Amino acid sequence: xxxxxxxxxxxxxxxxxxxENPGLVKLLGLCPLLAVSNTLINGLSLGLATLATLLVSxxxxxxxxxSIPPAVRIPLYVLIIATxxxxxxxxxxxxxxxxxxxxxIFLPLIVTNCLILGRAEAFAVRHSIRLSIIDALFMxxxxxxxxxxxxTAREFIGQGSILSDSHHLFGETARDWTMQIxxxxxxxxxxxxPPGAFIGLGLLLAMKNGIDAALSQRxxxxx
Amino acid sequence: MNSVDIKTGLLLGASTSIAIxxxxxxxxxxxEPIRQTxxxxxxxxxxxxxxxxxxxxxxxxxxxxxxDPALGSQQPTVIYRARNNGQPTGAVVAANAxxxxxxxxxxxxxxxxQGDIIGVRVTRHNETPGLGDDIETRKSDWIYSFxxxxxxxxxxxxxxxxxxxxxxxxxTGATITPRAIVSSVHQVALWYQQNREEVFxxxxxxxxxxxxxxxxxxxxx
Numbered sequence: 001x002x003x004x005x006x007x008x009x010x011x012x013x014x015x016x017x018x019x020e021n022p023g024l025v026k027l028l029g030l031c032p033l034l035a036v037s038n039t040l041i042n043g044l045s046l047g048l049a050t051l052a053t054l055l056v057s058x059x060x061x062x063x064x065x066x067s068i069p070p071a072v073r074i075p076l077y078v079l080i081i082a083t084x085x086x087x088x089x090x091x092x093x094x095x096x097x098x099x100x101x102x103x104x105i106f107l108p109l110i111v112t113n114c115l116i117l118g119r120a121e122a123f124a125v126r127h128s129i130r131l132s133i134i135d136a137l138f139m140x141x142x143x144x145x146x147x148x149x150x151x152t153a154r155e156f157i158g159q160g161s162i163l164s165d166s167h168h169l170f171g172e173t174a175r176d177w178t179m180q181i182x183x184x185x186x187x188x189x190x191x192x193x194p195p196g197a198f199i200g201l202g203l204l205l206a207m208k209n210g211i212d213a214a215l216s217q218r219x220x221x222x223x
Numbered sequence: 224m225n226s227v228d229i230k231t232g233l234l235l236g237a238s239t240s241i242a243i244x245x246x247x248x249x250x251x252x253x254x255e256p257i258r259q260t261x262x263x264x265x266x267x268x269x270x271x272x273x274x275x276x277x278x279x280x281x282x283x284x285x286x287x288x289x290x291d292p293a294l295g296s297q298q299p300t301v302i303y304r305a306r307n308n309g310q311p312t313g314a315v316v317a318a319n320a321x322x323x324x325x326x327x328x329x330x331x332x333x334x335x336x337q338g339d340i341i342g343v344r345v346t347r348h349n350e351t352p353g354l355g356d357d358i359e360t361r362k363s364d365w366i367y368s369f370x371x372x373x374x375x376x377x378x379x380x381x382x383x384x385x386x387x388x389x390x391x392x393x394x395t396g397a398t399i400t401p402r403a404i405v406s407s408v409h410q411v412a413l414w415y416q417q418n419r420e421e422v423f424x425x426x427x428x429x430x431x432x433x434x435x436x437x438x439x440x441x442x443x444x
Contacts, residue, residue, distance in 0.1 A: 072231050072234070083245055087246065090249050090257070097257075097260045165361070189396070
């Protein structure tokens with residue numbers, strides 16, 4: 001985090017969504033990001049689960065920060081995060097079983113997502129609950145957006161659809177939300193496989209860097 | 224940096240206890256819904272894999288656990304038995320195709336008492352998305368090609384994918400997955416024909432002999 005920046009809602013939003021985006025700049029939590037982003041719904045679901053975990057963990061870490069001894073802070077963070085994830089996992093198994101099966105191992109693996117531990121250590125432990133919640137919200141949203149964007153691109157290129165299996169997340173009414181743009185047979189399989197995830201993320205990174213470069217050039221020209 | 228003293232240790236222990244307590248509460252609150260969901264899924268699968276109106280018992284509760292190499296697993300696998308007024312009318316056998324492209328593919332094979340196949344469902348697999356996962360009902364109709372197969376009328380050579388001269392479609396770019404399932408279903412059908420009496424003789428047991436699990440549905444996920 002840039003020390004000269006004042007911590008305001010707008011700045012936190014900019015940091016989370018763009019400047020320090022966990023998926024595109026910090027490159028945190030790459031394992032779930034690459035593995036689960038094969039459809040929009042999968043990406044969105046894992047993004048939401050991560051966002052929820054981040055909100056709870058940032059709130060608890062910030063609220064307890066005066067009583068967390070520095071020597072054991074990391075074990076305590078891990079305890080808080082693991083408890084949160086376990087509860088989210090149980091709730092999802094009970095009420096969103098389809099999604100629970102789809103996300104599989106990546107749901108419990110949220111515990112190991114460096115993004116969450118990173119925000120606890122870098123932000124929540126030294127800021128107020130209010131700021132920590134805002135930080136969690138925008139960092140989580142930043143991660144969720146990258147997951148959804150990559151998920152949409154891979155699903156469209158790989159199997160020609162958007163929003164397939166939406167009933168896993170939104171219930172039976174959403175079953176016909178799926179848009180099949182072109183026949184599944186003509187999809188480019190590579191996009192669904194792990195190499196497609198790396199290539200897709202690489203292109204997103206390039207795009208972000210390209211936009212940043214264009215912006216800074218325009219700024220220079222104005223001076 | 225502070226050294227870790229007794230107080231810190233106690234704090235860590237107390238926090239862990241609180242965390243455990245919270246998880247226990249969440250577990251107790253979600254246990255019943257989770258069990259119901261699993262039970263519903265099982266009921267739905269069993270209804271599709273048994274001849275309709277051929278039984279009046281509760282196959283989900285009339286289970287037996289048997290172990291045989293033909294069922295593809297070292298562990299005893301569960302068999303749900305359908306009876307009409309006590310007379311055996313069919314069974315759903317949980318089997319495992321160990322030679323999928325990414326390892327185990329868990330199956331439910333529904334059979335009539337005579338040994339014809341009513342249907343097959345995949346309950347768990349790790350096949351490649353977009354390539355091997357057409358074995359799921361929500362991805363393609365392939366698994367329905369096992370519906371109502373008259374096993375007695377079939378030659379052994381028919382139990383292969385079309386590419387190898389059999390009667391089952393392979394997928395574009397994925398032969399291993401369908402081949403594993405075809406071969407596993409074939410083995411289950413043969414095993415069932417030879418062991419049918421034994422399957423229905425056993426008293427109902429809700430767990431494998433020697434296991435401490437008391438969840439009759441726990442073996443299928």
